[in-house]
Amino acid sequence: MILDNHNRPINYLRLAVTDRCNLRCFYCMPEEGIQFSPKQELLSFEEILRICTMMAQMGVNKIRITGGEPFLRKGLIDLLRDIKAIDGIDSIAITTNGTILHKYLEDIIDLGINQINLSIDSVDPQRFFQITKRDVFDQVWSCYQTLLESPVHLKLNAVVMQGHNIEDIIPMVALTETEDVSVRFIEEMPFNGVGKQAPLIWDYKKILVHIKSEFPKLEKRADPPGSTSLNYRIEAYKGTFGIIPAYTRSFCGSCNRIRLTPKGIIKTCLYDEGVFSLRDLLRAGASNDELSQAILQACSHRAKDGFEAESSRKGKLKIAESMATIGG
Numbered sequence: 001m002i003l004d005n006h007n008r009p010i011n012y013l014r015l016a017v018t019d020r021c022n023l024r025c026f027y028c029m030p031e032e033g034i035q036f037s038p039k040q041e042l043l044s045f046e047e048i049l050r051i052c053t054m055m056a057q058m059g060v061n062k063i064r065i066t067g068g069e070p071f072l073r074k075g076l077i078d079l080l081r082d083i084k085a086i087d088g089i090d091s092i093a094i095t096t097n098g099t100i101l102h103k104y105l106e107d108i109i110d111l112g113i114n115q116i117n118l119s120i121d122s123v124d125p126q127r128f129f130q131i132t133k134r135d136v137f138d139q140v141w142s143c144y145q146t147l148l149e150s151p152v153h154l155k156l157n158a159v160v161m162q163g164h165n166i167e168d169i170i171p172m173v174a175l176t177e178t179e180d181v182s183v184r185f186i187e188e189m190p191f192n193g194v195g196k197q198a199p200l201i202w203d204y205k206k207i208l209v210h211i212k213s214e215f216p217k218l219e220k221r222a223d224p225p226g227s228t229s230l231n232y233r234i235e236a237y238k239g240t241f242g243i244i245p246a247y248t249r250s251f252c253g254s255c256n257r258i259r260l261t262p263k264g265i266i267k268t269c270l271y272d273e274g275v276f277s278l279r280d281l282l283r284a285g286a287s288n289d290e291l292s293q294a295i296l297q298a299c300s301h302r303a304k305d306g307f308e309a310e311s312s313r314k315g316k317l318k319i320a321e322s323m324a325t326i327g328g
């Protein structure tokens with residue numbers, strides 16, 4: 001078991017398998033895209049599997065596959081199958097924009113992967129287009145409908161943004177009346193690839209007040225250990241909703257996650273600038289023992305929260321990277 005210097009156990013790896021994406025959600029990357037990494041700079045599947053196996057031996061038992069859009073990585077299903085077979089990995093989850101998932105859903109279900117977070121920031125096709133810059137609402141909505149009928153445990157992710165999708169908050173909570181879905185509203189963070197963000201208006205408190213004004217009968221649900229969302233249910237509704245204070249960063253005290261970027265950089269906090277390149281170490285011929293020591297060393301110097309991590313940036317002081325290069 002990895003314990004960091006603040007006594008937080010780390011058992012959850014967020015693994016970004018690509019930085020490429022077929023959407024251009026403006027809060028994540030500019031319309032012209034970002035400088036996508038050449039293939040040889042990405043971790044190969046062999047490298048990913050070696051790292052995952054090693055991390056499982058160190059106590060990591062949950063892996064979330066993200067990106068970029070993970071389904072754009074060729075051969076993803078083969079990778080998932082191999083990760084699934086690693087001793088000690090109990091849970092694999094995927095975060096996706098749902099545009100091409102339909103091609104792979106059967107394989108995903110056959111593999112027994114049953115946790116998918118589908119990002120959908122608006123239930124209105126026009127607003128969806130304004131946010132993502134791509135005319136794919138129908139595909140994503142149809143993916144949502146298909147997932148509802150599948151055995152997958154489904155969460156919807158929506159970033160809340162003034163002037164873009166405030167009208168969607170109440171209709172999205174309303175989806176939980178009849179569907180067993182968990183809708184999560186995320187505070188916008190500055191990882192938009194351009195380094196500019198207006199001051200945050202819709203923090204978690206404002207989102208909650210807004211929801212309460214329409215649905216006064218809210219039940220607070222227990223927040224599982226390591227959960228980043230504050231979870232609620234509307235009385236008698238089937239599903240739940242949560243609010244993720246991703247910018248306010250009030251959940252760092254129980255953070256159990258470590259991140260591996262598509263290029264193999266280890267991040268011990270979303271807000272740090274990357275602690276070291278596991279890929280470079282691995283490609284220089286390091287043994288598993290040396291790799292795991294490097295990970296333990298990074299975890300023993302972990303920032304206590306996202307504010308400390310942000311202020312310890314040395315190279316890129318200002319956050320300007322795209323979430324697609326980190327894995328959200």
Ligand code: SAM
Nearest residue numbers: 027028067068069096097119157188189323328
């Ligand atoms: N492409 C996939 C998707 O959109 O679900 C996976 C990668 S995406 C980077 C993962 C999550 O990060 C998405 O739910 C997305 O909404 C969220 N995200 C991206 N940029 C963000 C930002 N600047 N602030 C808050 N959340 C962000």
Ligand code: SF4
Nearest residue numbers: 021023025028068097
């Ligand atoms: Fe692509 Fe996901 Fe970023 Fe949107 S949030 S641009 S879908 S990586």
